[in-house]
Amino acid sequence: MQKLPVTYELLKKNGNARAGVITTPHGKIETPVFMPVGTQGTVKGMSKEELLELGSEIILGNTYHLHLRPTDELIAKFGGLHKFSAWEKPILTDSGGFQVFSLGTIRKIKEEGVEFASHLDGSKRFISPEKSIEIQNNLGSDIVMLFDECPPGQSSREYLIPSIERTTRWAKRCVTYHKRPTEQGLFAIVQGGIYEDLRDKSFDELKEMDESFSGYAIGGLAVGEKKEDMYRILKHITPKLPENKPRYLMGVGEPLDMLEAVEHGVDMMDCVQPTRIGRHGTVFTKYGKLVIKNASYAEDDRPLDDGCNCYVCRNYKRGYIRHLLKAGEILGQRLTTYHNLYFLVNLMKNARKAILEDKFIEFKEEFIKNYSLGKQSEWINPKKIGENK
DSSP, X not given: OOOOSSEEEEEEEETTEEEEEEEETTEEEEESEEEEEETTSSOTTOOHHHHHHHTOOOEEEOHHXXXXXXXXXXXXXXXXXXXXXXXXXXXXXXXXXXXXXXXXXXXEEOSSOEEEEOTTTOOEEEEOHHHHHHHHHHHTOSEEEOOOOOOOTTOOHHHHHHHHHHHHHHHHHHHHHOSOTTTSEEEEEEOOTTOHHHHHHHHHHHGGGGGGEEEEEEOXXXXXXXXXXXXXXXXXHGGGSOTTSOEEETTOOOHHHHHHHHHTTOOEEEESHXXXXXXXXXXXXTTEEEETTSGGGTTOOSOSSTTOOSHHHHHOOHHHHHHHHHTTOHHHHHHHHHHHHHHHHHHHHHHHHHHHTTOHHHHHHHHHHHHTTGGGXXXXXXXXXXXXX
């Protein structure tokens, strides 16, 4: 049995919540962790130095997008995605499956793989399990995701059962084709929708290949199902995943969902939400989301979030940031993006600290109490220059 290139050390449990360390070829990651998404080899609007400053320990790259542009072959000529993007810390690449399947009517699923049309020029393309792994081998990421079928949200049992079985067959093909098993860790993806027994089926089939996997992801959540369904499935399946390997919840970046996931034993999460909503003028605060583009903040001389120690909150006022966004200035989008990423990255760092101190539930309850105040909070409400603080 060969040594896996990505390993996990569990340091402390507080209930099912876990604090640990993931070791990769490009460094260690303290968990639980939020991973900013760098779809095209960059986290939108952020420099490497800013990502390091706000505390990012790992970022994502998107297999589908980088395959189409600038191509994984070109990136390989630069020595891989780390050298191409000047990011020296760990990188996780998704399989490209979610993007392929989200194209809907312009894709066709076969046992061999998926035919689809490029969103760039409409040209016909094909990604198989082998092709997905080949692309990720070229990209040189620390963590490689298996190519799976991403079922639509609220899929029926009748749809999910053959989908899970196909995902298992594709997983075996990915394992067989992987050309850099000592340099890149493979993560399996557990599917099964909102059905506990189908989640068990998916995991039971995948764990037969456990010696080839450095970790396990939970896919097919946060895709339109009810919150209670997502939480129910997390509570059911997460503690069943191997305790000696990292557990990754894909596509979740809502603070309350993240804390729920941590409570059930999730170690890693990612989402485009902090950058996407930031560019459109919405920011996270400890009292809930704030739509900074609203006219009511034009004369507000406070930072985005009191008590936040990020570069933006230490240096800029709401009224100025609103002005930048309304004027279409790129700096406004960069500032809101920076703050949002800092908020989620450090939410997980604080959750980790609470786990190590056996205080995670108290931490979670205090966060929820404040975050749920929303418009009731004086801090969220607009304030004009000159008012008493």
